[in-house]
Amino acid sequence: MKSTSTYLAFLTLIGYVLVFLAGKWLDLIQFFKFNQEIDSRKKGYAPLSRDLEDFYIRRMYTRVQECFNRPIASAPDTWMDVIERVSCDRKTLIPTKKTRRCLNLGSYNYLGFAAKDVYCTPNVVESIEKFGVSTCASRVDCGTNILHLALEELIAKFVGKPAAMVYGMGFATNSSTIPALVGKGGLIVSDKLNHSSIVVGAKASGANVKVFDHNSPSHLEKVLREAIVKGQPLTHRPWKKILVIVEGIYSMEGEICRLREIVAVTKRYKAYLYLDEAHSIGAIGKTGRGVCELQGVNIDDVHVVMGTFTKSFGSCGGYIAGSKELIHYIKSISPAHLYASSMPPPVAEQVISALKVTMGEDGTDRGIRKITAVRENSNYFREELRKMGCEVLGDEDSPVMPIMLYIPAKIAAFSNECLQRNVAVVSVGFPATHFLFSRARICISAAHTRDDLDQALQVISEVCDICQLKYNPPLRLTAKELARLAEKERLL
Template sequence: MAITIPYITALTTLFSYGLLFAFGQIRDLFRKFLEWSSSKNLQGYAPICLGLEDFYTRRLYLRIQDCFSRPIAGAPDAWIDVVERYSKDSNKTLIRTKRTSKCLNLGSYNYLGFAAADEYCTPRVIESLNKYSASTCSTRVDGGTTALHAELEELVARFVGKPAALVLGMGYVTNSAIIPVLIGKGGLIISDSLNHNSIVNGARGSGSSIRVFQHNTPSHLEEVLREAIAEGQPRSHRPWKKIIVVVEGIYSMEGELCKLPEIVAVCKKYKAYVYLDEAHSIGAVGKTGRGVCELLGVDTADIDIMMGTFTKSFGSCGGYIGASKELIRFLKYTCPAHLYATSMSPPAVQQIISALKVVLGEDGSSRGAQKLARIRENSNFFRSELQKMGFEVLGDNDSPVMPIMLYNPAKIPAFSRECLKQNVAVVTVAFPATPLLLARARICISASHTKEDLVKGLEVISKVGDLVGIKYFPAEPKKNQQEDRKKQD
């Protein structure tokens, strides 16, 4: 999805950043003169913090850091207790207080509502804690594989529709450690331009060649593939050992669904493997929660490597890889995150097993189906209402992730602080997580939100949107207003 920035908005955003940059450089110049005689650097050492990133952190990020990393005092349910903080030095350091504010939670990835206490999951997690303890204190290949780990891998493979699965202790590491094992020198990775940082780092660490295609554009992917196959490897022009195309199910900063059927068709045509990251889509979309393959009608047999995490829909931690038995066996022998990292905490594993059983209906109730229906209804309702109000909202229907574009740097703290004052906790995202001009607030909807919660959130966001000026489109007239006009005519 190409974001077209309104002309005036783009100009004012560029002017704001230019002004901040200019004044920051002037202040740094005076700072150098004042500290000339008492340099803090060790003799002969270069400054350890240097460059544009350090400048951005000091002059922009630190001034609004109260909008980020807000501590909470409880489970990330529909409502959370946000710890109040204050600063005595213009936000350079933040001091926590013992006071908390109860806020509507529109920022956590608690898509199915399993992050809080659950009538089916919680008792079983406590039981596993008593039986297995909080940690195995070992790697999977030593003494760190419990009966729960084996059960989870079988359950995940069945849920995602692959012959076998491997679970790892961290979602980020699942990408960054698995990709270098799958492909190396002589291979080619073709990555969506907006793929997550874990995919980017995994690709860079693999030593393979990397090409990027325009975000969610199958036609450009085909161009890149055709050109890469024709040219072959750099310098030698030999055929590539293997080609892997990496995409996401739902893009976390855009809330956009992958054009998976078209991408799979292109990969089949050119004999390229498909690596699908379903961190934000597994459990959150599809009639039975099985992700974008189910939602978009793609056969899981056409996806060579299915990756996902347990940190969003299942209220736990870790990640998984679903693939053929041959590939999973190979990964268990070679992946450093499996061989050298401590295995997942048994209670965390039990939480995932229990949540999956609820989703599958194996707990003996229909709560899983109800949660899936509710997350879809909540997401589509909230998105449509935001659009009617005049906000620029990214993403597709059914996606529980909906970014609201802010653009201007001054509107990032203004939106975040004003929402918090009215007891609504939102996440704002800026550079380097997004391009410099495309700052946004990212709303995440949960099945645990009631209709009253959503209406409350919409009312606050609408008021704050008017206050900070981020309604870039005209609002749709309400039905009652339209009917009154017809009567007047």
């Protein structure tokens, strides 16, 4: 991600300083007015929340909370019903019975399976009637269903690995698998912008953790070389194991991993490679098989492949794929497999059906058409945003495209103005991102029509004018680029 200009950084810092000072001033006034919150604490008990976190929630988060956690009253399809809320005491938002029909630009519904589907939905209903809605047990008790075994076989075939295992939760897939792979005496080298689930898993592992610059193979090589030369802290013994962890598409940046170069580095230094394909599986590549297919990387060069079913396949849960020996070992030690409730049968059936459509095993070409649609929709939308002057992050073909907001006051302003015009977007600020880099994250789906995208672009352009978010001059295309766009439109 490129750094922001000095001018924007200064305005952003000023914005946060003003909010901070206003919050501290209000706390001071409240203290002299016999602070009821402090007085109500039980004598001798420490506060449950830490002071800085408590201050952030009370004086910063609550000021813009109306643009977060918006409940919906329908399936997260192309259009969805957003429940309107009212504030009762500046701290609590109460849902009303009113809904607003909005164009959905926030859900990870990349292939459009989140709503009713002609192939998937009847299969899911049938699975409910046959297996119920839950196994009511972990996988090692009575929670392994024939659908789990079928899904594990199918996802292993799809990603090109000998074996796979599935979890009921995507976050737990990372946070419980990484500690099973590396422990004390091992080294984890993680991308600076890796997802929170990876960070939690790395911290829980007990291994030494080093971070390399985001998507930088050269810095990764420097970190690996230095770590191998120095060895373990204090003893300087060789590392028992080195695991490099990267993502296929970085969810807050929309950038695609430079996997080919990273593979070359890990092979040179004999390090294992763990690839998180939560946002890339199903969404990129000619047949939706992710970043390895997109960049022509041999799947055998990636030792552990992780992904989720929450995004492209309209379900929930996650998977780990690798060698048969690896999967057998993880099943014997991962707490999320041993103790957590297994994936509900209807959830597993949804993934199986969506995978079959994607792979063409339903007897149609809908899968390929969906993969093509999400790629073309994403590239069209990103190009139009840049042409209107928005500062947009992300690579070509990525369905994730952040629009940079920077200044804290614009986080809620952009989200609320879009909602008033019946477009639902996700605004993101600190601590989910660096406090200088607030953004609105747009997610594109294969289910979006060109009319939907054009309507969204018109609204975003209008809102960006109101909020003064067109930080870049309108993009002027060369004659060659115009000819390429004309050819693309002709083919469509």
